Amino acid sequence: MLNRFAFLRPLLLIGALAVAGLVMITAAAFLYIDPQLPKAEALRDVELQTPLRIYSKDGQLIGEFGEKRRTPISIQEVPELAIKAFLAAEDDRFFQHRGVDPAGLLRAALQLITSGDIKSGGSTITMQVAKNYFLTRDKTFTRKFTEIFLAIEIERRLSKGDILELYLNKIFLGHHAYGIEAAAYVYYGKPIKELNLAQIAMIAGLPKAPSAYNPIANPSRARVRRNWILGRMLELDYIDDQQYQAALHEPITARAHGAKLDLNAAYVAEMIRIEMLRRYGQSAYEEGFTVITSIDSKLQKTAQQAVLDGVTEYDLRHGYRGPEQQWPLPETLDEESVIDFRSRLNAIGPIGPWLPALIISNTEKTATALLAGGEHITLDWEHSFEGMDRYISEDRVSYKAKNTEELVKPGDVVRLRRHPSANEQWRLSQLPEVQGALISLNADNGAILSLVGGYDYEKSSFNRATQAARQPGSNFKPFIYTAGLDNGFTPASIINDAPIVFEDEKLGGTWRPDNDSGTFSGPMRLRKALYLSRNLVSIRLLQQLGIRTAIDYVGRFGFDSSQLPLDLSLALGSHSLSMIDIVTGYATFANGGYKVKPWVMDRIIDRNGNTLYRANPAQVCDHCDALANNEQEFVPAHLEMESLDDLLNSEEEELLSLNQAPRILSEQTTFLIDSMLQDVVRKGTGRKALALNRSDAAGKTGTTNGPTDAWFSGYSSGVVTSTWAGFDDNKKLGRREYGGSVALPIWIDYMKVALEGRTERHLPQPQGVVSVKIDPDNGKLASPGQSNAIFEYFKTENAPEAQSRSGNYPGQESQESPYDIF
Template identity: 50%
Template sequence: MTINKAYIRLLLWLSLAAISGGLALFSGLYLYLSPKLPAVETLRQVKLQTPLRVYSSDGVLIGEFGEKRRTPIAYEEAPEPFVQAILAAEDDRFYSHHGVDIKGLLRAASQLLQSGHIQTGGSTITMQVARNFFLTRKQTFTRKFNEILLALQIERELSKEEILELYMNKIYLGNRAYGIQAAAQAYYGKNINELNLAQLAMIAGLPKAPSAYNPIANPSRAMIRRNWILGRMLELEYIDNLTYQEALKEPVTASYHGSGLGLDAPYIAEMARKKTVDLFGEAAYTDGYQVYTTVSSELQSSAQQAVIKGLLTYDNRHGYRGPETSLPIIDAPTASAEFEATNTIDEQAQAEATEATVFSTEQLEAWQTALKSMPTYASLRAAVVTMAQGQELQVMTAYGQLINIDWNNGPSNAKPYISENRVGRAPKATEDFLSAGDVVRISEKSPDNWQLAQIPSAQAALVALNPDDGGIQALVGGLDFRQSHFNRATQAERQPGSNFKPFIYTAALENGLTPATVINDAPIVFDDASLESTWRPENASGKFFGPTRLRQALFKSRNLVSIRVLRTIGTGNAITGMSRFGFNEETLPHDLSLALGSHGVPPLQIATAYAVFANGGYQVEPYLIDQITDAEGQTLYQALPLTVCRECENQESDLATADNDTTIEQPELSAEQELQSLIDQEDSFVEAAPEPGIEEEPLSSDLETSEPLQPQRPIAPKVLDAKVAYIIDNMLRDVIKKGTGRRAQVLGRSDLAGKTGTTNGPKDAWFSGYNGHMVATTWLGFDQNLPLGRGEYGGSAALPIWIDFMRTALDGIPETVREQPDGLITVRIDPETGLRARPDNPDAIFEIFRTENAPTLEDDNSDTPAVYTEEESLPDELF
């Protein structure tokens, strides 16, 4: 008895010593580690690494940039079944412990003693938050003690809901998805609150091992994990047995959903990304900035479709260039009534195939592997020919889908390309131009209706602006951004050809010429010592039409008349003032080639210039980004573009008037306009506090008020006399009514104006057109500056793209009625001479003049037409 008491006493002392030693050790570790621990309060201000997102003006996501996909959500936004699933999977005692679960730690310690290595860490959700935000994932005892200490601090300072919110937004869940909202988008293409119980349990199973339990990479293991979590939810009475059984029956429906973009507009997104990074640096990729552009998602989608359609249509006119490549055939095929069944080939297609050539499983899998490395461009998918016989063509996609192409869906019209001007005869059978193993492109005309296609070798661009403030409504820089990052809408400097003529004619109107001025359209030869050969400019048709009124010359795009017009007014006078249209006067050629648009300009610059015609004579500047906000929705950047204000006082330009035979001087800006011209129109900020790297413009004390300062858009200056603007617009409308742009009449509108453009070769095809609501420019050509082919003009290659876009852009928009300004007069003239018509002239037509330029009664007695002749000396160099 005495011995037993001694043992018990010894055991008690040993236990007390162990406890004391443990407490001493814990206290020592606490005293040593505690001062080094980060402040838990920082979790309240934590910035989760959130990607840069770019939106259209109507809130559609069109771009996302950043290594981590994350969309933070509040705890209240998380579905209750998901919270229950997470607790069942990770920490079912979360609401009963204070950051550390002793049972879990003892279990982890027991496993360590038994196995000799760490199997589970016994971490609670709170401990995981501590590790994810403050510590590394290296498994050491020191890190575990830090984790425990931090968890205890976190529980003291944050609520359970705040801890769960941090956890759900921070955890990595595979496929670049951080947080549950990003995971829902990545795996199911939905918001987290749109998922069913089985899908929620699937995501709840990912934190343990995102790679091992990934439902895309390892669907079987993911289902086992999901079902275990559902069982735990049943055990914890989160769900009943019926709900449990129904969830178990759900199949794995996860698939990769990319970035979840509402509209893929990469050229726009890249422009916005670059601008944002220029403003805010690398923080733009991680701090959750949201960029709101001026682009309409509907118009952008229409623009992209119009460019693709226009390029495919042009490409089809010039013949089929054959397969992209040919994949090797490993073994000889055999003939059979059915395809050999494999795990990789679409079963329905196998069942429908009869009397087809059969390739081995090894062959088909090798082809699929090769196809998967070939990207899809503009919805043109790569496919390999599996059968080409008679009028039958069968292809296989990268994922084993077998598709039969109808003979009339491309093969019957696959005339071989010979040159840009010639195509061969249409084939009589598919084996005439294709064989097994050839890689072709296919596109889906309608569901399950495919056609043979090819990637166009030409490129095109489109840019559309709001003429009243320069906001970009749509922009396409090429066929597909994945094919080429080069943005032809903003970077390609191409010769505009006749697309530039309206600016020459505007200068002519300002210098005393009128729409009725007659210019001789006749052969002209220029000799110049600086030229290697004599210059003999011609009209596109190669014909000459004699005396031609200025209006006719513009809508019929007569080159020789344009050259004589420029020679008459002088290149110096024509170039002076071109900056008001957005052109750099220093880069414009000071010779007569200017009349034919010989200098290179990008489509965006041309569209900006045409905006002056569209808005009645006001200068605007193009801009893309309307606003940038931070993750909390605070405005960091607000665009303040030049904006037309027709109702504002003192909007009339101070254009100096001149005699009919003198040059009109350029407008002098008022003091207010000079001040506005110094304002940075795009980089104006509205901030509560300056951001790093961004200078805040200080406000003078007399502007300080109790109300927040609202940004004011600067007024666009008037740069073109209203009378001249009205006349040139009227002339450009004739381009649509009876000139080179008359195809646009298919839109059934009377308020359209514009101009085609085609350069020598032809190598560049243009069309720029507008009404009061929209101005758009389209271009088509080769990056290598190759000829487009005989018969390819602005009206045949570029105008159809413009029409397809404007059909959507102007749908439901009322026609613009332009008010005629004071100082204009309509006069009956003789169409042959351009002079005022006699009352008895049956062929007389009406023409618009500025009052000071109208034909006088004295002209009635003149028998000589006012035709400009060749006797005048050349005032400028030719080149």
């Protein structure tokens, strides 16, 4: 009997020797590696790379940037299904082993013996923690043994829950996402606790190969991996068959999402990101910097909505342009087709309030649409279609549609938007092609209160408030008029509003400027010419003032004089300027004549709560009593510090000396131009702003040739705001569109909120300015008892009594002119 098993003895001996050899090798490796092992205890105090975070002045998160998107969460916050999904995918024996799984190691050892290399590590979750926190990714024998011994040490020092928490917060899951919470936001835009089983399984499939199984880049391969994990969860009794089947048929809903933010101020966040990168290089993304901005969250939300509503209203006036795409529909819309269409709709994604939808059927008065979330919704004629025109051109729309078949048909990929005035019913809509922008400053120190560089950053990241150079049109006229007021002209100076022809090579030969209305009114006062925005008066004013004199003068507002045209088109704002330059110029009118510079970055704070930078803007000290009363400042809760008082006290000692803004306009000139700009609102092209019921509201419209650009810049109570609308490719807005019809409504909607609780602020009539009764027809001193006489303000030296004793004075045109006037 014994002889029958004698042949096994050599095999047993070889096996015993192999085991002994393995033990000796392991012991030797341990003795060699143990002194070099990092301390597992260090994991308790690990400092993860954290991104740059940007906040409004009242603590709303507006931006987060970093190569590593990370939002650490505790193990108690991780859903049970998420834990089970990762265990099924990576280490189903996690709660049984002590850091090392022998079966997995044996597989790795056999690969090493047969190939001389380790192709699959057989790593447990604990071993992955050891590798991710302490080791390199090199596939070498020494590194593998170090990983094994360190995993054993980690299991001795930390609980299973601690280890799992470290793993789930550190693991790389593609698209710069580190940790499951960050991945949930990156792929689905919500926290891990709100994901369904299919979405959780999708994320659990990423550690093996984040790029290969990425649901955005490779949705088909990601689906296969997800379904395999769902099968493993079913096999391990983590889920039942009903859950498995339901998740198996879920479409791919992943798409790229930005960080979960409290406030939509993406254009501001990008401005800060660029500045931080300039200051700190790549470390700006990793060192946990916090930037506090000057942005007011309430005003930013208002600005965003005002721009959105403004471009939407313009778009509706010009008709429906048709579907974005047309998809062929199968004869029968089965479950597989619906899943495919949902995935394609998710890939398109929403833009702002506009959701993509697929029209799957329609009748004369209804249509059925499929949304990306899987809902089939019915669109009825009254709420979703009635009153819509079809776009023909920027100047023409079709007759009103009579039924749904004139607007949509099956297979159309359209945009739907909730209609606020119709009980939130869905309404056929479209992405506006026109763009809008807004920038608002505190006129006394240049702080940017809100900034919108386009109606949706995801659609276009180009910042039209700071990067675009557009023609301001009549929005530039107040600067020319101010130059006139400082050079002998008065609000009552008479200039002829009549046709004129210029022969000027700089203007391309013959130039026949015109008024927007195409009509002419003859001689008129400068005040009236400004509030009616008469182009010919502005040109003649510049002609009499002198182009070089005007250019030198407007340079004091911050405009680059070298870029301004040396011809009379300067009077009409034919040159290109940025919105931020325009609004900064208007801030001088609003603050009493001082020059301020726009700024948005208030403080930079490091991860330990130390202030590295603090803004010290130039202040207008006529209105800075509030500076003596320091308000409590926002300090992010995640910063480590002894107390808020400690931080405030340390900053109190380092407060910078007051930086006083320089005066660039005299009190007298500022008072006069402010008075004239108020009349633009009271009587002129800005009359819609009377809706604000503010007697201190002042501003100016602007419309360029075409028209292609629509502007309104204005101010009240120390808040100065510019709004703009137009097409990026300079298409025409339409012959009935002006600054007053497109840009001014945006300004009004914003300023209604911006001025809440603010008292009106009028410039006091300064010494050196007098009020005189004049004849409105000729601007001269009124006759005693004249019935149509009006009051006008003058600088003392330019009052009519003094002017009447001389011949021509500024504003009275000479009969001789170097140009043909007719």
